[in-house]
Amino acid sequence: MSFSRAAATGDSRFGNVLASFAPVRRDTQTGDTGFDLSGVVAHFPAGRQIYAEGDDARSFYKVIGGTVRTCRFLNDGRRQIAAFHGAGDVFGIESGPDHRLTAEAVTDCSIAAYRWRGLDTTIVGDDRLGHWFLSHLMAALSRTREHALLLGRGSAAQKIAAFLLEQDAMNDAGSMIDLPMTRQDIADYLGLTIETVSRTLSQLERDRVIDLPCARRIGLKDRQALRGLIA
Amino acid sequence: MSFSRAAATGDSRFGNVLASFAPVRRDTQTGDTGFDLSGVVAHFPAGRQIYAEGDDARSFYKVIGGTVRTCRFLNDGRRQIAAFHGAGDVFGIESGPDHRLTAEAVTDCSIAAYRWRGLDTTIVGDDRLGHWFLSHLMAALSRTREHALLLGRGSAAQKIAAFLLEQDAMNDAGSMIDLPMTRQDIADYLGLTIETVSRTLSQLERDRVIDLPCARRIGLKDRQALRGLIA
DNA sequence: CGAATACTTGATGAGACTCAAGCGCCGTGG
DNA sequence: CCACGGCGCTTGAGTCTCATCAAGTATTCG
Incomplete structure (x- = not known):
C-alpha cells in the first residue's frame, strides 16, 4: 500500500504556497470548482486503514473514488464513526501534529494525499488555493456540527431518517440509494446498535416510507415522510 | 444592544485583507498569541440573543468575557446546544451566507464582532492573520468533533464526566468549577434531560467523585475516576 | 456445497425520559 | 421581619425506548 506519484510536478504555480505539496493541474473528473490539486494517489482495498489515530499528520487527503470512514476506537472495543467521505471530500486535516481519528476504506478507494507541515506553514498568498482549502475546512465544520446536533437529540427513527436523506443528497441518482x-x-455513525438500525429500517419499510430490495439498496418512496420525522 | 466602536480604525495594516473589518492592534488582555484583532465590542446581558439562526452572517465574533452558547431550536420546542464559548473563543464563522445556529449570552458578556463578507473575500495575503483565522477554525472543528463523538456513544455518566473534565480544563483554577x-x-449540551443531569451529578457526589456545595459549584475530588468513566 | 459474514427478528432488561412533587434560594412586597 | 411567589434544582414512581442476548435467515465467496 505505497503511494505512487500520480503526475509530474512541472507546474510550479503553487510551489511557494504549499511548501511540500506536489501540486499540478489535473484533468479533473470531480465536478469541483474547476480548480484542482493533485498529490500522490494510492488505492486502498475495502477495510484497509489509511492512517491511524496518533499517526503523524504529515498529509491530508482527498477521496478520488470510493468511500472512507473516519472513526475512533474506544477501549471497550466499540467504534464511533465521525464521518463518511465520498468522492471529492477532503479529510485528515488536523490542527495538531497528529491524527485524532483513524481513517479506513469502506469500499475500494482511490485517495490523493497532499503533504503539509501543519498550520504553521499554511496556505497564504494564493487566493484560489486558500479558498479551496478554507472551503473544505468550513464544509467539514458544518457537516460535523450537523452530525453532532443529530446525535444529541433524536430517536433512532430520526437518526435513520436524517442518515437516509444525507445519503440521498450525496447520491444524486434518482430515489435509489x-x-x-x-x-x-x-x-457506529449514528450511535445506535446494528439491531436497532435493522429494526428501524424494517419499520420504515412497513410504513411504506422506503423499499429494501436488498440490504445495501434503499429506495426512498416518501421523502416528505422522512423529512417530517426529523422535525 | 447596539455595538459601539471600540477603537479608531487608523491602523490600515490589514485594510486590504479583511475588507470590512475594523482591525486595530489592541493591548490584549487575553493570553492569545500576542497577536490580536479588535472589532466592535458590545455587551450582552445574560440570556440575550447575539444572533439568530437564519440571520445574515455579516460578522463573526470573539468572546472577551463571559460565556456564550450556540444552539439550535427544534420545532418540538427542544433545544440542542452545539458549544459553549468562553473568553478568547471565536464563534459564528459560517461557510454559507447565514448563521446556521443561534448564539445567546449565558452570562453577561463582552463580545467583539468582526465584519466579514464570507468565504469569497477571505483572508489571504497576510501570514499572521490567516494563521489566526485558520487556527480558530481548526480548533472549532476539533472541539465539535470531540463533542460529536461524546454524544454518539456513552451513558449519562460518561457524558457528565466528559463535560466536567472539559469545564475543568477551561477553569484553570484549582479543583473547583x-x-x-x-x-x-x-x-441540552449533552443530549440529556435536566433530571438525568441532576441525578447523575448527585450519584457522582454519593460516589465521592465530586462535591456539590451549591448547584453551580462543583468540586472535583477524583479526576482519575472521572477519566476512568470516559473509558 | 459449506463456511463465513451480513443481516433480520424475537425476548428480555437496563437506562433514560416523562410526569409529578417537593426543596432551597432569592427578590419582592406587605 | 416574615409571607409569598418564582425559579432552579432535586428526588421519586412509572413508562418506554433502545441495548443486550439469542436465534435464525440471507448472501457471498472459496
Whole structure:
C-alpha cells in the first residue's frame, strides 16, 4: 500500500504556497470548482486503514473514488464513526501534529494525499488555493456540527431518517440509494446498535416510507415522510 | 444592544485583507498569541440573543468575557446546544451566507464582532492573520468533533464526566468549577434531560467523585475516576 | 456445497425520559 | 421581619425506548 506519484510536478504555480505539496493541474473528473490539486494517489482495498489515530499528520487527503470512514476506537472495543467521505471530500486535516481519528476504506478507494507541515506553514498568498482549502475546512465544520446536533437529540427513527436523506443528497441518482457501508457502520455513525438500525429500517419499510430490495439498496418512496420525522 | 466602536480604525495594516473589518492592534488582555484583532465590542446581558439562526452572517465574533452558547431550536420546542464559548473563543464563522445556529449570552458578556463578507473575500495575503483565522477554525472543528463523538456513544455518566473534565480544563483554577450555565443548558449540551443531569451529578457526589456545595459549584475530588468513566 | 459474514427478528432488561412533587434560594412586597 | 411567589434544582414512581442476548435467515465467496 505505497503511494505512487500520480503526475509530474512541472507546474510550479503553487510551489511557494504549499511548501511540500506536489501540486499540478489535473484533468479533473470531480465536478469541483474547476480548480484542482493533485498529490500522490494510492488505492486502498475495502477495510484497509489509511492512517491511524496518533499517526503523524504529515498529509491530508482527498477521496478520488470510493468511500472512507473516519472513526475512533474506544477501549471497550466499540467504534464511533465521525464521518463518511465520498468522492471529492477532503479529510485528515488536523490542527495538531497528529491524527485524532483513524481513517479506513469502506469500499475500494482511490485517495490523493497532499503533504503539509501543519498550520504553521499554511496556505497564504494564493487566493484560489486558500479558498479551496478554507472551503473544505468550513464544509467539514458544518457537516460535523450537523452530525453532532443529530446525535444529541433524536430517536433512532430520526437518526435513520436524517442518515437516509444525507445519503440521498450525496447520491444524486434518482430515489435509489446504494449504500457503500454495512449496518454496523451505520450504527457506529449514528450511535445506535446494528439491531436497532435493522429494526428501524424494517419499520420504515412497513410504513411504506422506503423499499429494501436488498440490504445495501434503499429506495426512498416518501421523502416528505422522512423529512417530517426529523422535525 | 447596539455595538459601539471600540477603537479608531487608523491602523490600515490589514485594510486590504479583511475588507470590512475594523482591525486595530489592541493591548490584549487575553493570553492569545500576542497577536490580536479588535472589532466592535458590545455587551450582552445574560440570556440575550447575539444572533439568530437564519440571520445574515455579516460578522463573526470573539468572546472577551463571559460565556456564550450556540444552539439550535427544534420545532418540538427542544433545544440542542452545539458549544459553549468562553473568553478568547471565536464563534459564528459560517461557510454559507447565514448563521446556521443561534448564539445567546449565558452570562453577561463582552463580545467583539468582526465584519466579514464570507468565504469569497477571505483572508489571504497576510501570514499572521490567516494563521489566526485558520487556527480558530481548526480548533472549532476539533472541539465539535470531540463533542460529536461524546454524544454518539456513552451513558449519562460518561457524558457528565466528559463535560466536567472539559469545564475543568477551561477553569484553570484549582479543583473547583464555577459553572456559568444552568442544568438545562448542560442537559441540552449533552443530549440529556435536566433530571438525568441532576441525578447523575448527585450519584457522582454519593460516589465521592465530586462535591456539590451549591448547584453551580462543583468540586472535583477524583479526576482519575472521572477519566476512568470516559473509558 | 459449506463456511463465513451480513443481516433480520424475537425476548428480555437496563437506562433514560416523562410526569409529578417537593426543596432551597432569592427578590419582592406587605 | 416574615409571607409569598418564582425559579432552579432535586428526588421519586412509572413508562418506554433502545441495548443486550439469542436465534435464525440471507448472501457471498472459496
